[in-house]
Amino acid sequence: MTPLRIGHVGPPPHPSFAATVAQDPLLERVEIPLDAPLEAQLEALASCDAYYCMAARDELPPPLHVHDALLARLPRLLMAASYGAGYDALDPAACTRAAVVLVNQAGGNARGVAEHAVAMMLACLKRIPESHARMRAGTARDRTDQMGRELSGRTVGLVGCGHIGTLVSAMLRAAFGCRILACDPALDAAALAARGAGKVVLEELLERSDVVSLHCPLAPDTRGMLGAAEFARMRPGAVFVTTARGSIHDEAALLAALDSGHLAGAGLDVWQLEPPPPDHPLLHHPKVVASQHIAGVTQESRSNITRIAALAFSDLAAGRLPPRIVNPDALPAFEARWRARLSR
Template identity: 65%
Template sequence: MSKFRIGYVGFVPHPNFLETAAKDPALEIVHIPLEASTGEAVQALSSCHGYYVMAARDELPVPLHVHAELLGKLPNLLMAASYGAGYDPCNPEDCTAAGVLLVNQAGGNAEGVAEHAVGMMLACLKRMPEAQASMIAGTARNRATLLGRELRGRVVGLVGCGNVGARVTEIVKAAFGCRVIVCDPFLDAATIAARGAEKVDFATLLAEADVVSLHCPLTPATRGMINAEAFAAMKKGVVFVTTARGSIHDEDALLAALNSGHVASAGLDVWEVEPPPTDHPLLHHRAVIASQHTAGVTQESRANITKIAALAFSELAAGRMPPRIVNPEVKARFVERYTAAFGRPPLEA
């Protein structure tokens, strides 16, 4: 069997990807400089069986996003693997149409993201962003004007209860005795209960949660779901946190809800454009704590997600189906293409 060629553009999130891949003699890594022209990058990728794809859509040039146009130029591509749990630059339907597996690294950075979300909850409830803004402005006087709240015993509402949501549930229940309610159309009540939370519908979550935290992917169904109507349906004084993806919440609607005082504070790790422009009003709002999509950017999380990505490519190179397939409906078409390329079908894990 010939070597399984994997292309990546610019950089890998952690050296662990290259170190893990180097241990497998079946893999060949092709580095494509970020400054390469689109033509040069496509030419290099056209000989690859695997494409290791940046997960943040604004980091990767649009012509190298995994959509139908690019896939049509990559006749040998069998698998695209996202750098992380998200896969914004990849279109699952287009991958399926092309017979290409789309794989993510779900769960690999769950601890980093969950800790970040809980940290933002605490910072917002204790009004840390407002306190810092007051001290910087030289208006800090009466500490009572920054009267905060404690997380203990509050109702935390999670939109999504996958790997990250389950870990957030564990933290806030064990450490703070919170009641956790979850809206997740893909999980039944028994599964959510086994993760320590209660399944509710979207309207109930918005009405009852003291803290609303997003842990769902960006899909056509979730794009813009946290809009002006959703913010208005939340409790007055709610804390809003998102470590999921930009575009799930409407930034203008959030700004209006913060300015009205209906939303007390917000923790934002993800943005419509990343990084957001320096004059973005949410960046300068007294009640916002902001970060640059860094919830999962920890040494431990990045070492983990890159290792499991390399191992997924190794599985396929060895003739076995990899884990964490986003588009399982592609399998029949994919098996045909893999068999044509390597003379034997891959085995199910």
């Protein structure tokens, strides 16, 4: 059988991808230089059966995002796989129209992201960003004026309780005895109870939580989900944390809620533009702890997500449906194309 050709632009996120691909004789890897001319990149991708695509939209030139225009140039393509759990640079509807399956790596970096979210909760409640800023400015005087709060026993609201939210719930309950509320339309009350969370609607979650942490994907129904009205509904003195995706929350509205004193702090790993400009006011706010979308950028997470991505390509090459298909509506048309390739 002809090997399945996998194209990726630039090096993969971890050497584990190349090592895993090399173990399968049915796979062939095509690395396309990130700085190559666009037409050369498109020509190389057109020779591939699969595209291993960067997940962070601002790291990849828009013409290489998986959308209708690109897919029209890639008639051979059967599968597009995101580098991570998110797929901001890949359009599921466009993939479905092209009879291309879209696969993500959901769960592969869950522990790294969950740890980061909990770390941000602790940093905000303990007022570590504020103390750091005062010490750097030479204005640190009265320690009592920097008095923080403990995470133990608090109510934490999780917006989304999938792979990452489930781990956050487990960590917070085991280590801190927290009460967990969750808003997730994909899970009923029994499923959330099994994950240690009480099911509530978003409005109730905002009103009852000491900490609100986002763990949902960026999708049409979540874009702009948290704005001025939602931040105003949160408890005075609450903390907001997001390791999900930028554009789910309104950055200007969050800044206003922090400036007014209504919110006590924010932990931000994701941004509308990544990285944010250096003069972004949230980066310089004393109540904000910020990071550059690195929650899942750990040695362990990167090794895992690249390995499971390579194994998904192996499934496709061997005639098996890969796991974690984002657009199952594509399957009927995709399977006809897939069988045609397997018969060659």
